[in-house]
Amino acid sequence: MKLTVHLFFIALCLLPLELISEDLKQNKINFPDNSTAIIYVDDIKHENYFNIVNKNISSIYSVLSKFFKPSKPLTTEFIILDSQKFQTQTGLANWINAIYHKERIFIPVKEHKEFDEDKLLRSIKHEYAHAFINNETKGKAPYFFDEGLAVWLEGELHPSFKLLLASYIKKHKSGVRLIKNNVSFAKLPSKEAKAAYAYSRFFIGEIIKQFGIFEINKFIKKINNCDKFSACFNEHFKTTFSEFSTKLDEKLLVWAKKELR
Numbered sequence: 129m130k131l132t133v134h135l136f137f138i139a140l141c142l143l144p145l146e147l148i149s150e151d152l153k154q155n156k157i158n159f160p161d162n163s164t165a166i167i168y169v170d171d172i173k174h175e176n177y178f179n180i181v182n183k184n185i186s187s188i189y190s191v192l193s194k195f196f197k198p199s200k201p202l203t204t205e206f207i208i209l210d211s212q213k214f215q216t217q218t219g220l221a222n223w224i225n226a227i228y229h230k231e232r233i234f235i236p237v238k239e240h241k242e243f244d245e246d247k248l249l250r251s252i253k254h255e256y257a258h259a260f261i262n263n264e265t266k267g268k269a270p271y272f273f274d275e276g277l278a279v280w281l282e283g284e285l286h287p288s289f290k291l292l293l294a295s296y297i298k299k300h301k302s303g304v305r306l307i308k309n310n311v312s313f314a315k316l317p318s319k320e321a322k323a324a325y326a327y328s329r330f331f332i333g334e335i336i337k338q339f340g341i342f343e344i345n346k347f348i349k350k351i352n353n354c355d356k357f358s359a360c361f362n363e364h365f366k367t368t369f370s371e372f373s374t375k376l377d378e379k380l381l382v383w384a385k386k387e388l389r
Contacts, residue, residue: 164203207235303330350364
């Protein structure tokens with residue numbers, strides 16, 4: 129999740145780490161392309177999270193770097209901290225599993241929630257994808273494109289998200305309206321937000337299906353120099369954004385009917 133965030137969160141991201149926590153344990157991992165991951169944990173009781181991230185971050189980086197083929201090294205900090213501290217210092221919701229902002233990925237740990245390693249790794253992969261996208265586009269990718277690509281790279285879409293998108297499309301006869309305003313999905317009602325995540329993933333999936341990973345990768349590297357995203361989309365993929373999304377909606381209308389049977 130990449131949010132249009134509370135000012136307290138922006139302030140937190142700019143703080144020196146020793147001010148976020150007085151007692152940070154850390155590990156630095158260097159990758160062959162000179163990229164770096166630095167993993168911090170603020171409390172020994174969260175060491176299981178620290179160990180899981182340490183164990184898996186190299187393989188996650190390998191998968192993402194093969195997809196993005198980074199044009200320059202990136203340094204990303206992973207900060208594992210108590211969810212209550214995170215919520216108090218940021219003003220953000222307590223349902224957040226992880227969040228990326230300004231080269232830092234915050235992973236709030238909920239004390240009384242059952243540990244789910246698979247969910248943790250999916251969240252990390254999703255947020256790390258945002259770091260790669262930002263590294264290539266300097267933050268110029270539209271919100272839906274950024275989120276859709278991160279969700280696509282994360283893995284299979286949750287069935288509940290598919291169902292909500294199918295219901296939305298059945299009602300509105302279109303999904304593209306979910307992404308037209310380029311606003312944070314966190315600002316949408318919960319069901320609509322989940323439908324927007326799902327639609328964005330389908331949008332990215334359709335680009336990859338039609339044009340291939342190589343072409344979407346080339347396009348990602350062009351976004352930084354785009355004055356207008358839709359014009360760059362039209363030029364690169366030789367179809368207008370409007371035509372592409374209309375055809376996708378037509379396919380999704382057929383899909384939604386099958387999904388809701």
